[in-house]
Amino acid sequence: MTDDDHVFKALADPTRRHLLDQLFERDGRTLTELETDLEMTRFGVMKHLRVLEDAGLVVTRRQGREKLHFLNPVPIRLIHDRWIDKYAERRVSALSELKTRLEGRR
Amino acid sequence: MTTTVAQTTQVYQVFIKASAEQIWEAITRPEWTARYFHGAHITVTPERYDSRSADGDLWGDSAVEVFEPPRKLVHGWRSMYDPEMAAEEESRVTWEIDEDEQGVCLLTVTHDRLEGAPKTAASVSGAGWTGVISALKTLLETGKPLY
Numbered sequence: 001m002t003d004d005d006h007v008f009k010a011l012a013d014p015t016r017r018h019l020l021d022q023l024f025e026r027d028g029r030t031l032t033e034l035e036t037d038l039e040m041t042r043f044g045v046m047k048h049l050r051v052l053e054d055a056g057l058v059v060t061r062r063q064g065r066e067k068l069h070f071l072n073p074v075p076i077r078l079i080h081d082r083w084i085d086k087y088a089e090r091r092v093s094a095l096s097e098l099k100t101r102l103e104g105r106r
Numbered sequence: 107m108t109t110t111v112a113q114t115t116q117v118y119q120v121f122i123k124a125s126a127e128q129i130w131e132a133i134t135r136p137e138w139t140a141r142y143f144h145g146a147h148i149t150v151t152p153e154r155y156d157s158r159s160a161d162g163d164l165w166g167d168s169a170v171e172v173f174e175p176p177r178k179l180v181h182g183w184r185s186m187y188d189p190e191m192a193a194e195e196e197s198r199v200t201w202e203i204d205e206d207e208q209g210v211c212l213l214t215v216t217h218d219r220l221e222g223a224p225k226t227a228a229s230v231s232g233a234g235w236t237g238v239i240s241a242l243k244t245l246l247e248t249g250k251p252l253y
Contacts, residue, residue, distance in 0.1 A: 003121070027113040059117045059214070070117040077236040078243070
């Protein structure tokens with residue numbers, strides 16, 4: 001799998017997107033904090049966090065006895081640069097081309 | 107959209123297909139930083155982190171805490187390009203470069219001690235550091251600036 005595959009796979013799950021949203025609201029959380037509002041076993045949450053870590057979307061740091069989870073938004077930015085920009089731009093230029101052509105007809 | 111308090115510790119990570127030495131050059135020399143860091147001309151010496159606009163305006167001037175080429179750089183951060191942010195307390199930026207055997211590096215940027223700098227924290231989070239880091243990756247891997 002390429003890096004992009006890992007990111008798309010990680011994002012293709014509502015629980016994992018929920019975990020990212022939680023970290024977006026407040027970063028640097030422990031597993032215990034993250035599992036409180038999920039109806040899922042601790043192992044289930046750990047498995048999802050592992051997928052997010054493998055995709056580089058979550059980075060962990062040890063702080064004393066605790067392991068803190070941080071959101072890393074860089075892979076999403078790279079997906080944005082690679083995919084969203086490209087197609088959105090083409091659409092915009094196609095529209096402006098159409099506009100030029102229609103206006104030229106007048 | 108949820109409103110959120112900007113984080114006082116922010117971690118950014120990316121793999122870059124470049125050597126640790128190249129990445130070190132790119133983060134410490136003005137001819138490189140000008141091409142991906144909002145046009146900032148940044149010069150890092152073992153003592154000082156100095157950032158200037160193309161016109162020479164001071165955008166950043168902080169002490170360097172750790173200078174271990176090409177692995178680790180720690181320096182203070184004050185957003186001097188904005189008067190309100192410049193008045194806030196100084197925060198800290200740590201660059202860590204870990205190279206694997208295939209010549210691919212994992213770059214980790216940690217911006218912390220942001221408790222006394224809420225405006226700076228909000229401004230560098232999200233598009234701030236992500237934009238700089240993805241532009242650095244693109245520049246090193248393709249030789250072209252992103253913008």
